[in-house]
Amino acid sequence: MFLSEHQSKELLSQYDVPVPAGRLAKSSEDAERRCSEIPARKYVVKAQITAGGRGLAGGVKFAATPSAVADEAGRLLGSTLVTAQTGSAGELVSAVSVEEALTLEASYFIAFVLDTVSGAPMLLASSEGGVEFEQRTQMDPSTVKALPIASDTPEARSELESFLSGIGITADAPVGIVMAARKAFIENDMTLLEINPFARTDGGKWVAVDAKIALDGAALFRHPEFEALAEKQGLTQTELEAQKNDINLVRMDGTIGVVVNGAGLGLATNDMIFADGGKPANFMDIRTTATSLDIARGVTLLLEEPRAKVILLNVHGGGMTACDTVAEGISFAYSRSERKLPVVARLAGQNAEWGLRILKDRKIPVEIHDTMTDAIARAVEIAR
Template sequence: MLLSEYKSKELLAQYGVAVPEGRIASSAEEAEAACARIDTRKFVVKAQIAAGGRGLAGGVKFAATPSSVREEAARMLGTTLVTEQTGPAGEVVNAVYVEAALDLKGQYFIAFALDPDSGFPMLLASSEGGVAFEQRARMDADTVSTLVLTPDADLTAFLGPLGIASEVAEQMIRAACDAFTENEMTLLEINPFAETRDGAWIAIDAKIALDANAGFRHPEFASIAAEQKLSQPEEEAQKSNINFVPLAGDVGVVVNGAGLGLATNDMLVDAGGTPANFMDIRTTATSFDIARGVEILLGQPGVKAILVNVHGGGMTACDTVAEGIAFAYSRAKGAKLPVIARLAGQNAAWGLNILRDRKVPVEVFDEMRGAVARVVDLAGEAR
């Protein structure tokens, strides 16, 4: 669950992280009126979407006067902003954030994520923050330094070589870490975390991702969750106990487990394929739920083939997944897409028999490399 910039800043400010003065606006007139409540000589107008990369895509504009703010807001509102993080469909700009523009001396990148090995927060930092940070980081991995924040971690020694030799800045970074842990975030990014010409430290931009699975412990975020609109396929999948994210590829994937789903997509990309989705069949999903997830894939016009990678165990057995696939194919009205299946674990043999007996157009593989290579070939032949 992603928070927009202004909501991210509101949350950080509650923990003592300094942010520029700003106001949210949903119309050009509101944007102009907001200027009267911001003590500054120059403004910046920012499109509010749940994705980064806005500056390079025209979603961040400076304005010298309230009338210029109105004009920039009018240009942004209602348009679709396409950035590297939105995908080709982009996101519609329904609101803008009018903020005081500051004179910056230095720009840094600060982010927090969970260290998968220790479970402690991990700080990622760079002395080269700003609009072009992501491009620099892709070109040079050494741009970013990391520190796992165990109880004995020396934050001061870590920040010094990066140029953040300030007690105030360090206190803000510790406060941001508190916000990260106490609100059960999966990501907190401040870019840039900046020093102004007069020596103040401030979070110029911020992006927060909350763990939706921890939402029951944070009722204060319920209204934010309700505001976030999922795409129709995502919403239907959620109702069917399936975590689903549509992507731009042509190989549909049916997978149980988030980690297995990510690994499957990585293997597809490494083999030259393009996944059409991420899927994680929850342990609570029934065969009818799984059928709905497969029907969503079959209904996507760009999908050319289906890759099934299931490891049965716990509450999700292979035959349950196979029953769902077979049911979806029995109701499919269009072309029956080829299925490449690798099933292992609980009731794997039974599941494969179900697919064959129900006349699903399936090819079976015992190991994933062969399955991935075959489905990539099939998708390529169907283009």
């Protein structure tokens, strides 16, 4: 889940990461009024979309006076920006950020991602910050350097200072600011924190001039403060309800309701459905923390999907999710629902036999198959 620039900066400022003075506006009149709240001689008007590449697409405009700010805001608001990251459909501009225009002495790129090897936040940095950063790094990827930062200790700060020196930041290294950004990355379950440019002004201050944050949607249950943002970003009520019940669910336009544990198995199941000529009604990943009641809510959401004609249950029990837990969830959902779609089931792994017995004993309209291939082929046949 991506945050807009304004939302990203607001979050970073809570961790004492310096950002330019700015205000959000949703009309040209509002943009002009906001100028009186910003101590600036010149202004910059930025379209607030979640995709990157705004500068090259005309989504960032400079203005010398409040009336010029109103003019630029009026041109941006209601327009559709097409950038390298939006696709041909573009993204509608429903708000702009009005900020002080800064004079920059030097610009850099910094970002945090998760290092999949060590599990630690990985700092990416380059001396080539700015609007053309992506194009430059495509031509020369070696301009980006990486440093895993497993902890915030004096030794880690010393290593970070040396690392920053390697990209050209040799004086007044902003170690504290970078570590504050790392803390924000960890505490908010981010998958990406990008600051570009991370700049030093002509007054010698370090500022996150632009920022983009991606949050881990699977961790929303730990962050109720982000639920409203998720809803505004296009998640359906069904998907939000599933998130609250420890299930990752994405609605699709097919006729086969898919109940799967594990993202990899879910993707493989959907691929096999397409390969057999069917169309899934959803992608599902039952989290390891989901209870049978959580699973029941997820299955109920599928039963309420009018296009769904069959439920495909493809579960490999293991770790925290056992087959009987999923079977109990199916049973609970069917006991409460008037709609009884046929179920095609393939269960393997932990407590598979017990799960199959639950489905049979609870009178679920189920067909049981030993392999994924057979179960998927039968579900596609029923859906037709």
